[in-house]
Amino acid sequence: MRDSFGNAVNLTVFGESHGPAVGGVLHGLAAGLPVDEAFIARQMDKRRARGDGLTTARVEPDRVRFLSGVYKGHTTGTAIAFVLGNTNTRSQDYAALATLPRPGHADYTAQVKYGGWQDGRGGGHFSGRVTAAVVAAGALCLGVLAAHGIRVGTHIIRCAGIEGSRFAAEPDRLARQLDILDARTDGLPVLDAAFEEPMRQAIKAAAADRDSVGGVLETAVLGLPAGVGEPFFDSVESVLSHLLFSIPAVKGVEFGSGFAMADMRGSQANDPFLPWNGRIITSSNHNGGVNGGISNGMPLVLSTVIKPTASIFKEQATVDLATGQAATLQLKGRHDPCILPRARVVQDSMVALGLLDLLTQSAGLAWQQKGSEV
Amino acid sequence: MRDSFGNAVNLTVFGESHGPAVGGVLHGLAAGLPVDEAFIARQMDKRRARGDGLTTARVEPDRVRFLSGVYKGHTTGTAIAFVLGNTNTRSQDYAALATLPRPGHADYTAQVKYGGWQDGRGGGHFSGRVTAAVVAAGALCLGVLAAHGIRVGTHIIRCAGIEGSRFAAEPDRLARQLDILDARTDGLPVLDAAFEEPMRQAIKAAAADRDSVGGVLETAVLGLPAGVGEPFFDSVESVLSHLLFSIPAVKGVEFGSGFAMADMRGSQANDPFLPWNGRIITSSNHNGGVNGGISNGMPLVLSTVIKPTASIFKEQATVDLATGQAATLQLKGRHDPCILPRARVVQDSMVALGLLDLLTQSAGLAWQQKGSEV
Amino acid sequence: MRDSFGNAVNLTVFGESHGPAVGGVLHGLAAGLPVDEAFIARQMDKRRARGDGLTTARVEPDRVRFLSGVYKGHTTGTAIAFVLGNTNTRSQDYAALATLPRPGHADYTAQVKYGGWQDGRGGGHFSGRVTAAVVAAGALCLGVLAAHGIRVGTHIIRCAGIEGSRFAAEPDRLARQLDILDARTDGLPVLDAAFEEPMRQAIKAAAADRDSVGGVLETAVLGLPAGVGEPFFDSVESVLSHLLFSIPAVKGVEFGSGFAMADMRGSQANDPFLPWNGRIITSSNHNGGVNGGISNGMPLVLSTVIKPTASIFKEQATVDLATGQAATLQLKGRHDPCILPRARVVQDSMVALGLLDLLTQSAGLAWQQKGSEV
């Protein structure tokens, strides 16, 4: 098990869904950075379930408690450990499932890997609950990026078969779109409100069928300087995809035009360089702001596919591990019919963590501080 | 720059396109594994350009020379260093480009990152040439996997807008498909020969237009046991995507049904478990053999999108870095109109490296040796 | 800051002396290992201060609370996070010192490194308090080693200028000596009780002078198989010294005859090989059980020098950081006149952590489990 990621900036996460707490240790933040508890709380709130029919009824306050590395409202420069207590657990919902692995979940693979010793209650370490620790750490990273004028935002561009609008290529428009997403703490994070109601209806229809839906999340990073990325192996794409594929339910990651580039010719896909206001930009952004694994100064754009929630209330075929015989499974418990609204802030957090690591590797720890003085 | 990847098994790569050599250091192979030079040569040959109109005219013999870690035809257990000399370089083709960054390439981003000190000849460290070192190391990793009955194969499922056939889900048929691909050292690696000629025509048509094409490569791994993967951060998907996005030109990675899962419901996307001959399998494989970041014993299936070759002979817009003014660029040199045929063995190699690392982390170094005794 | 160490087995520590808690995250233990809370409590107890005149009056119960990775009394195979609350802190003792760095401590260097943002209360992250987390993790590692018949023990061989006796070279006698040390939870951990009273008197004499004393700790590992160590860079000596020099107050580490080898000739220092009961042993052990960075099957023997406790009650010269002027410093608070009695279990823990990491790297995770079934 590798529950750590990052070089100059490194996050370790720990916890099981129904254990005492989930949490993390964040290494590599400079000393003296302000810790904005209100911002952290807002981020946690974006990930929080609401029991609104779109997300699970397991609602927890998710207060981040710092155990180290934060003093007088600022980072001390040493490891930042934090915990989030697990308060609202109903393990009895899972007792009946002990020998019936849920399709699409890690129950079976964890059983093989850990030989039955895993804490399987609520999915244990494989529960989406662990991503609360990612969001807490991500809030700190996003704060450092913001102090340098680097903004990250994620929204739903497809959900339950309904296509929404994408981020604008033009930086000023993109900035305004990120403002909109910042302000959204409720409902579906879409740019164009016209898509929200159809998506909401489609999600509710699936839920009524005891089923779930998936979709696609798009992330943009505005203000990222050129020169970020450490190829050969730590290209921007490699580092971010590593982190993004750690989010349960992500099954695909693409940068810029991604899979659509399969059908392009080089003359379409190459983004020509252009002088603009004393800088160099590209006149299109099919490469999503990354050339040769290094940022080129254009907005970084990526998408992930979020598979439909594996926990559904329909009866499913499985195998009883105790007997080796075919069995059927009927889930109870509290599950999101669609996790995209909550996953978007996890995605923001992963992107922020990866970029802060790469930036710190090349620009140094002191760089973090300079930004925060602005 | 991070030119190393892997924990228990680790590869470092080095080299510039027109420097004395490219090469690598592979750590973490057990002692006493046979080093099959003929197999290595065959793998290098698959990556080699042929000057056949599909691939570049820069043809090099690509003999792998071991400097350490191999003795009497077997691994010694210490670091395996190897080099591949760069013999066929025409740096003069690049001299004129010194201040004109090629769109879609790393020229501009390397200039920003390295401040002009990079060896830009032939793309330098960002050249596809460096992947020759990956293929050499990958051949060793594939050999260890093969000794354990784990097979890896990659083919073209889409190229220049033409869709080919995909791998079969059924293991015996998949095994026969992997045989076909093993045997293919020439031409386009497609499963169904019917697609080869149309793809070839489309590539040649693009080349005739002084342009290039992209496509999609699909990889399958047969025989991978359940239980491989080290989440939270080192899920199978995270580790493999990290490596795959290190291949120049890869802009998207998906596992199983990938982006198509966006439009599925949970009841479709969940792969139900089924008892089968004393084992547990899934009756579909939308998750590509991975649940919760850990292999489930089904074939591992993933796809990458390869963007159209950035080097095209059409005139392109760029910026002269010396003057900051708009300029046009006319490439010379030798470039593949389509790199999919050569990239497939790089993809096999990356997958083999990642899986061998994960397997060794969980099963230990001695596991590598047991297999080799078979 | 790098608060993590280890490859296959990895420990992260966090915490400040007067913050809410110290703790750690231990990665890389196999699933299903028994977690012996009584043994952990005994180890914590060995590190605990007693207010007995030899150790500080800051007495804390030091109960280890697991937050993750332990379920039903066994490891789950996922990250083991644990915390120890800081309950007995008297920050007011340190308030006066805010601008007066204590000689021999990290106050000044932390001030330079963290620019005043560090939590300096009680030495903050540089307090010996953080070693409580090392002992908790070490207890788990020692348990795994013990299940494989590998025993670790540390004792005082020199203190306050008084030389005690050393470990025996002969394995059976060494085993009995380790029994003696296991049983010792109180007083000074010395093999020969005859040395205890003189050492105790010398320590008390120093304390009466408002001063402190240092000494040398010797560690032996019995039952370590040959073949452990990962040179070139991860020799047994490199890995263990890395960990041992992380213990505050360690200023020297030597293996086997160590610095005394400076005056030997090769014919003395080389340990000749000898057949013995079907095994190969060496007839002397000047190399401390390590040849070429790899264990040779003999007892591993190493020593560390523990400098005299930096906190003394004598008046000392320092500089007032606020004014840059010379100043004098008079410490208050609760400090050990000699930390050797408490440091020995930290040393055991560091050695256990390093060896378990090296063993797991070469023997694999499954090795951990086999042992525990014995």
Add this chain to the structure above:
Amino acid sequence: MRDSFGNAVNLTVFGESHGPAVGGVLHGLAAGLPVDEAFIARQMDKRRARGDGLTTARVEPDRVRFLSGVYKGHTTGTAIAFVLGNTNTRSQDYAALATLPRPGHADYTAQVKYGGWQDGRGGGHFSGRVTAAVVAAGALCLGVLAAHGIRVGTHIIRCAGIEGSRFAAEPDRLARQLDILDARTDGLPVLDAAFEEPMRQAIKAAAADRDSVGGVLETAVLGLPAGVGEPFFDSVESVLSHLLFSIPAVKGVEFGSGFAMADMRGSQANDPFLPWNGRIITSSNHNGGVNGGISNGMPLVLSTVIKPTASIFKEQATVDLATGQAATLQLKGRHDPCILPRARVVQDSMVALGLLDLLTQSAGLAWQQKGSEV
């Protein structure tokens, strides 16, 4: 096997004594640093054997050949790979030893670890020959440090039982001593020539007895700023000892007064702070320039014990691995009766590598470049 060390700056080494080459890959140097081939050659020359009766008769030119990462006399910012061919090997000297492990060497432990697959000729990967790669990389690191006014020097303070003089505490005198050592490429690196002849005689006397001698090397670093070191685990002492114990023959490492601190009281060992010319210094340096694992701005001082060369020409007892019976061993070949003269530049190199890594972690890659512009 872990043949890599370092975070921001990382060295991988490879090679066997009688294989085609030894070499390394150095990661993490900024772009645009001058590569001073004459300085590298001088460093290699210091490590080179001379066949002067003090060092082995295996004399090799040791020309460093860069394969990547260096272009037009400067670093490019990408991985720097280099090789040193093995030209003067006499494997026949070792053929007779195949089953007779040499006492004090890694022959036996390598046999156990690698199961007989290791390349044992000339000690293989465990030969001192591999340190040539360390010296090559170290020369680059020393160059970067020198550009920032940081100087490293190592000398013999004890050899064959003869005590020489130590470095001065006073910076200006220390600077002159480092000048003396820089100039010394021949003979014994001692500060006071009066000790050279007695040491030389003692070495020759041991050689005449077909035996070898050991000693102690002291290293000082002048100009290191305060604030370097990444505790908890990556204290200056931890990182440097890790590297120093990777040097074959090092069996002990101490900082400042080291083991002598065992008998000090805190009032002696604490180095009081003192204002001096607007800076803060300490009036003594028992802690060797390190407090709490972080440099304090005083000269960094450390010592290592180098055991007597394991290769001696006296008859020695061993075990025939083929039969398991006792045997005697009579070495042939070319071996140093004393490796201290050659080891000193390896020690300089290891210290430079470790400090450059720590400095780059805290000050960033750009820091490397600023220095080089001076």
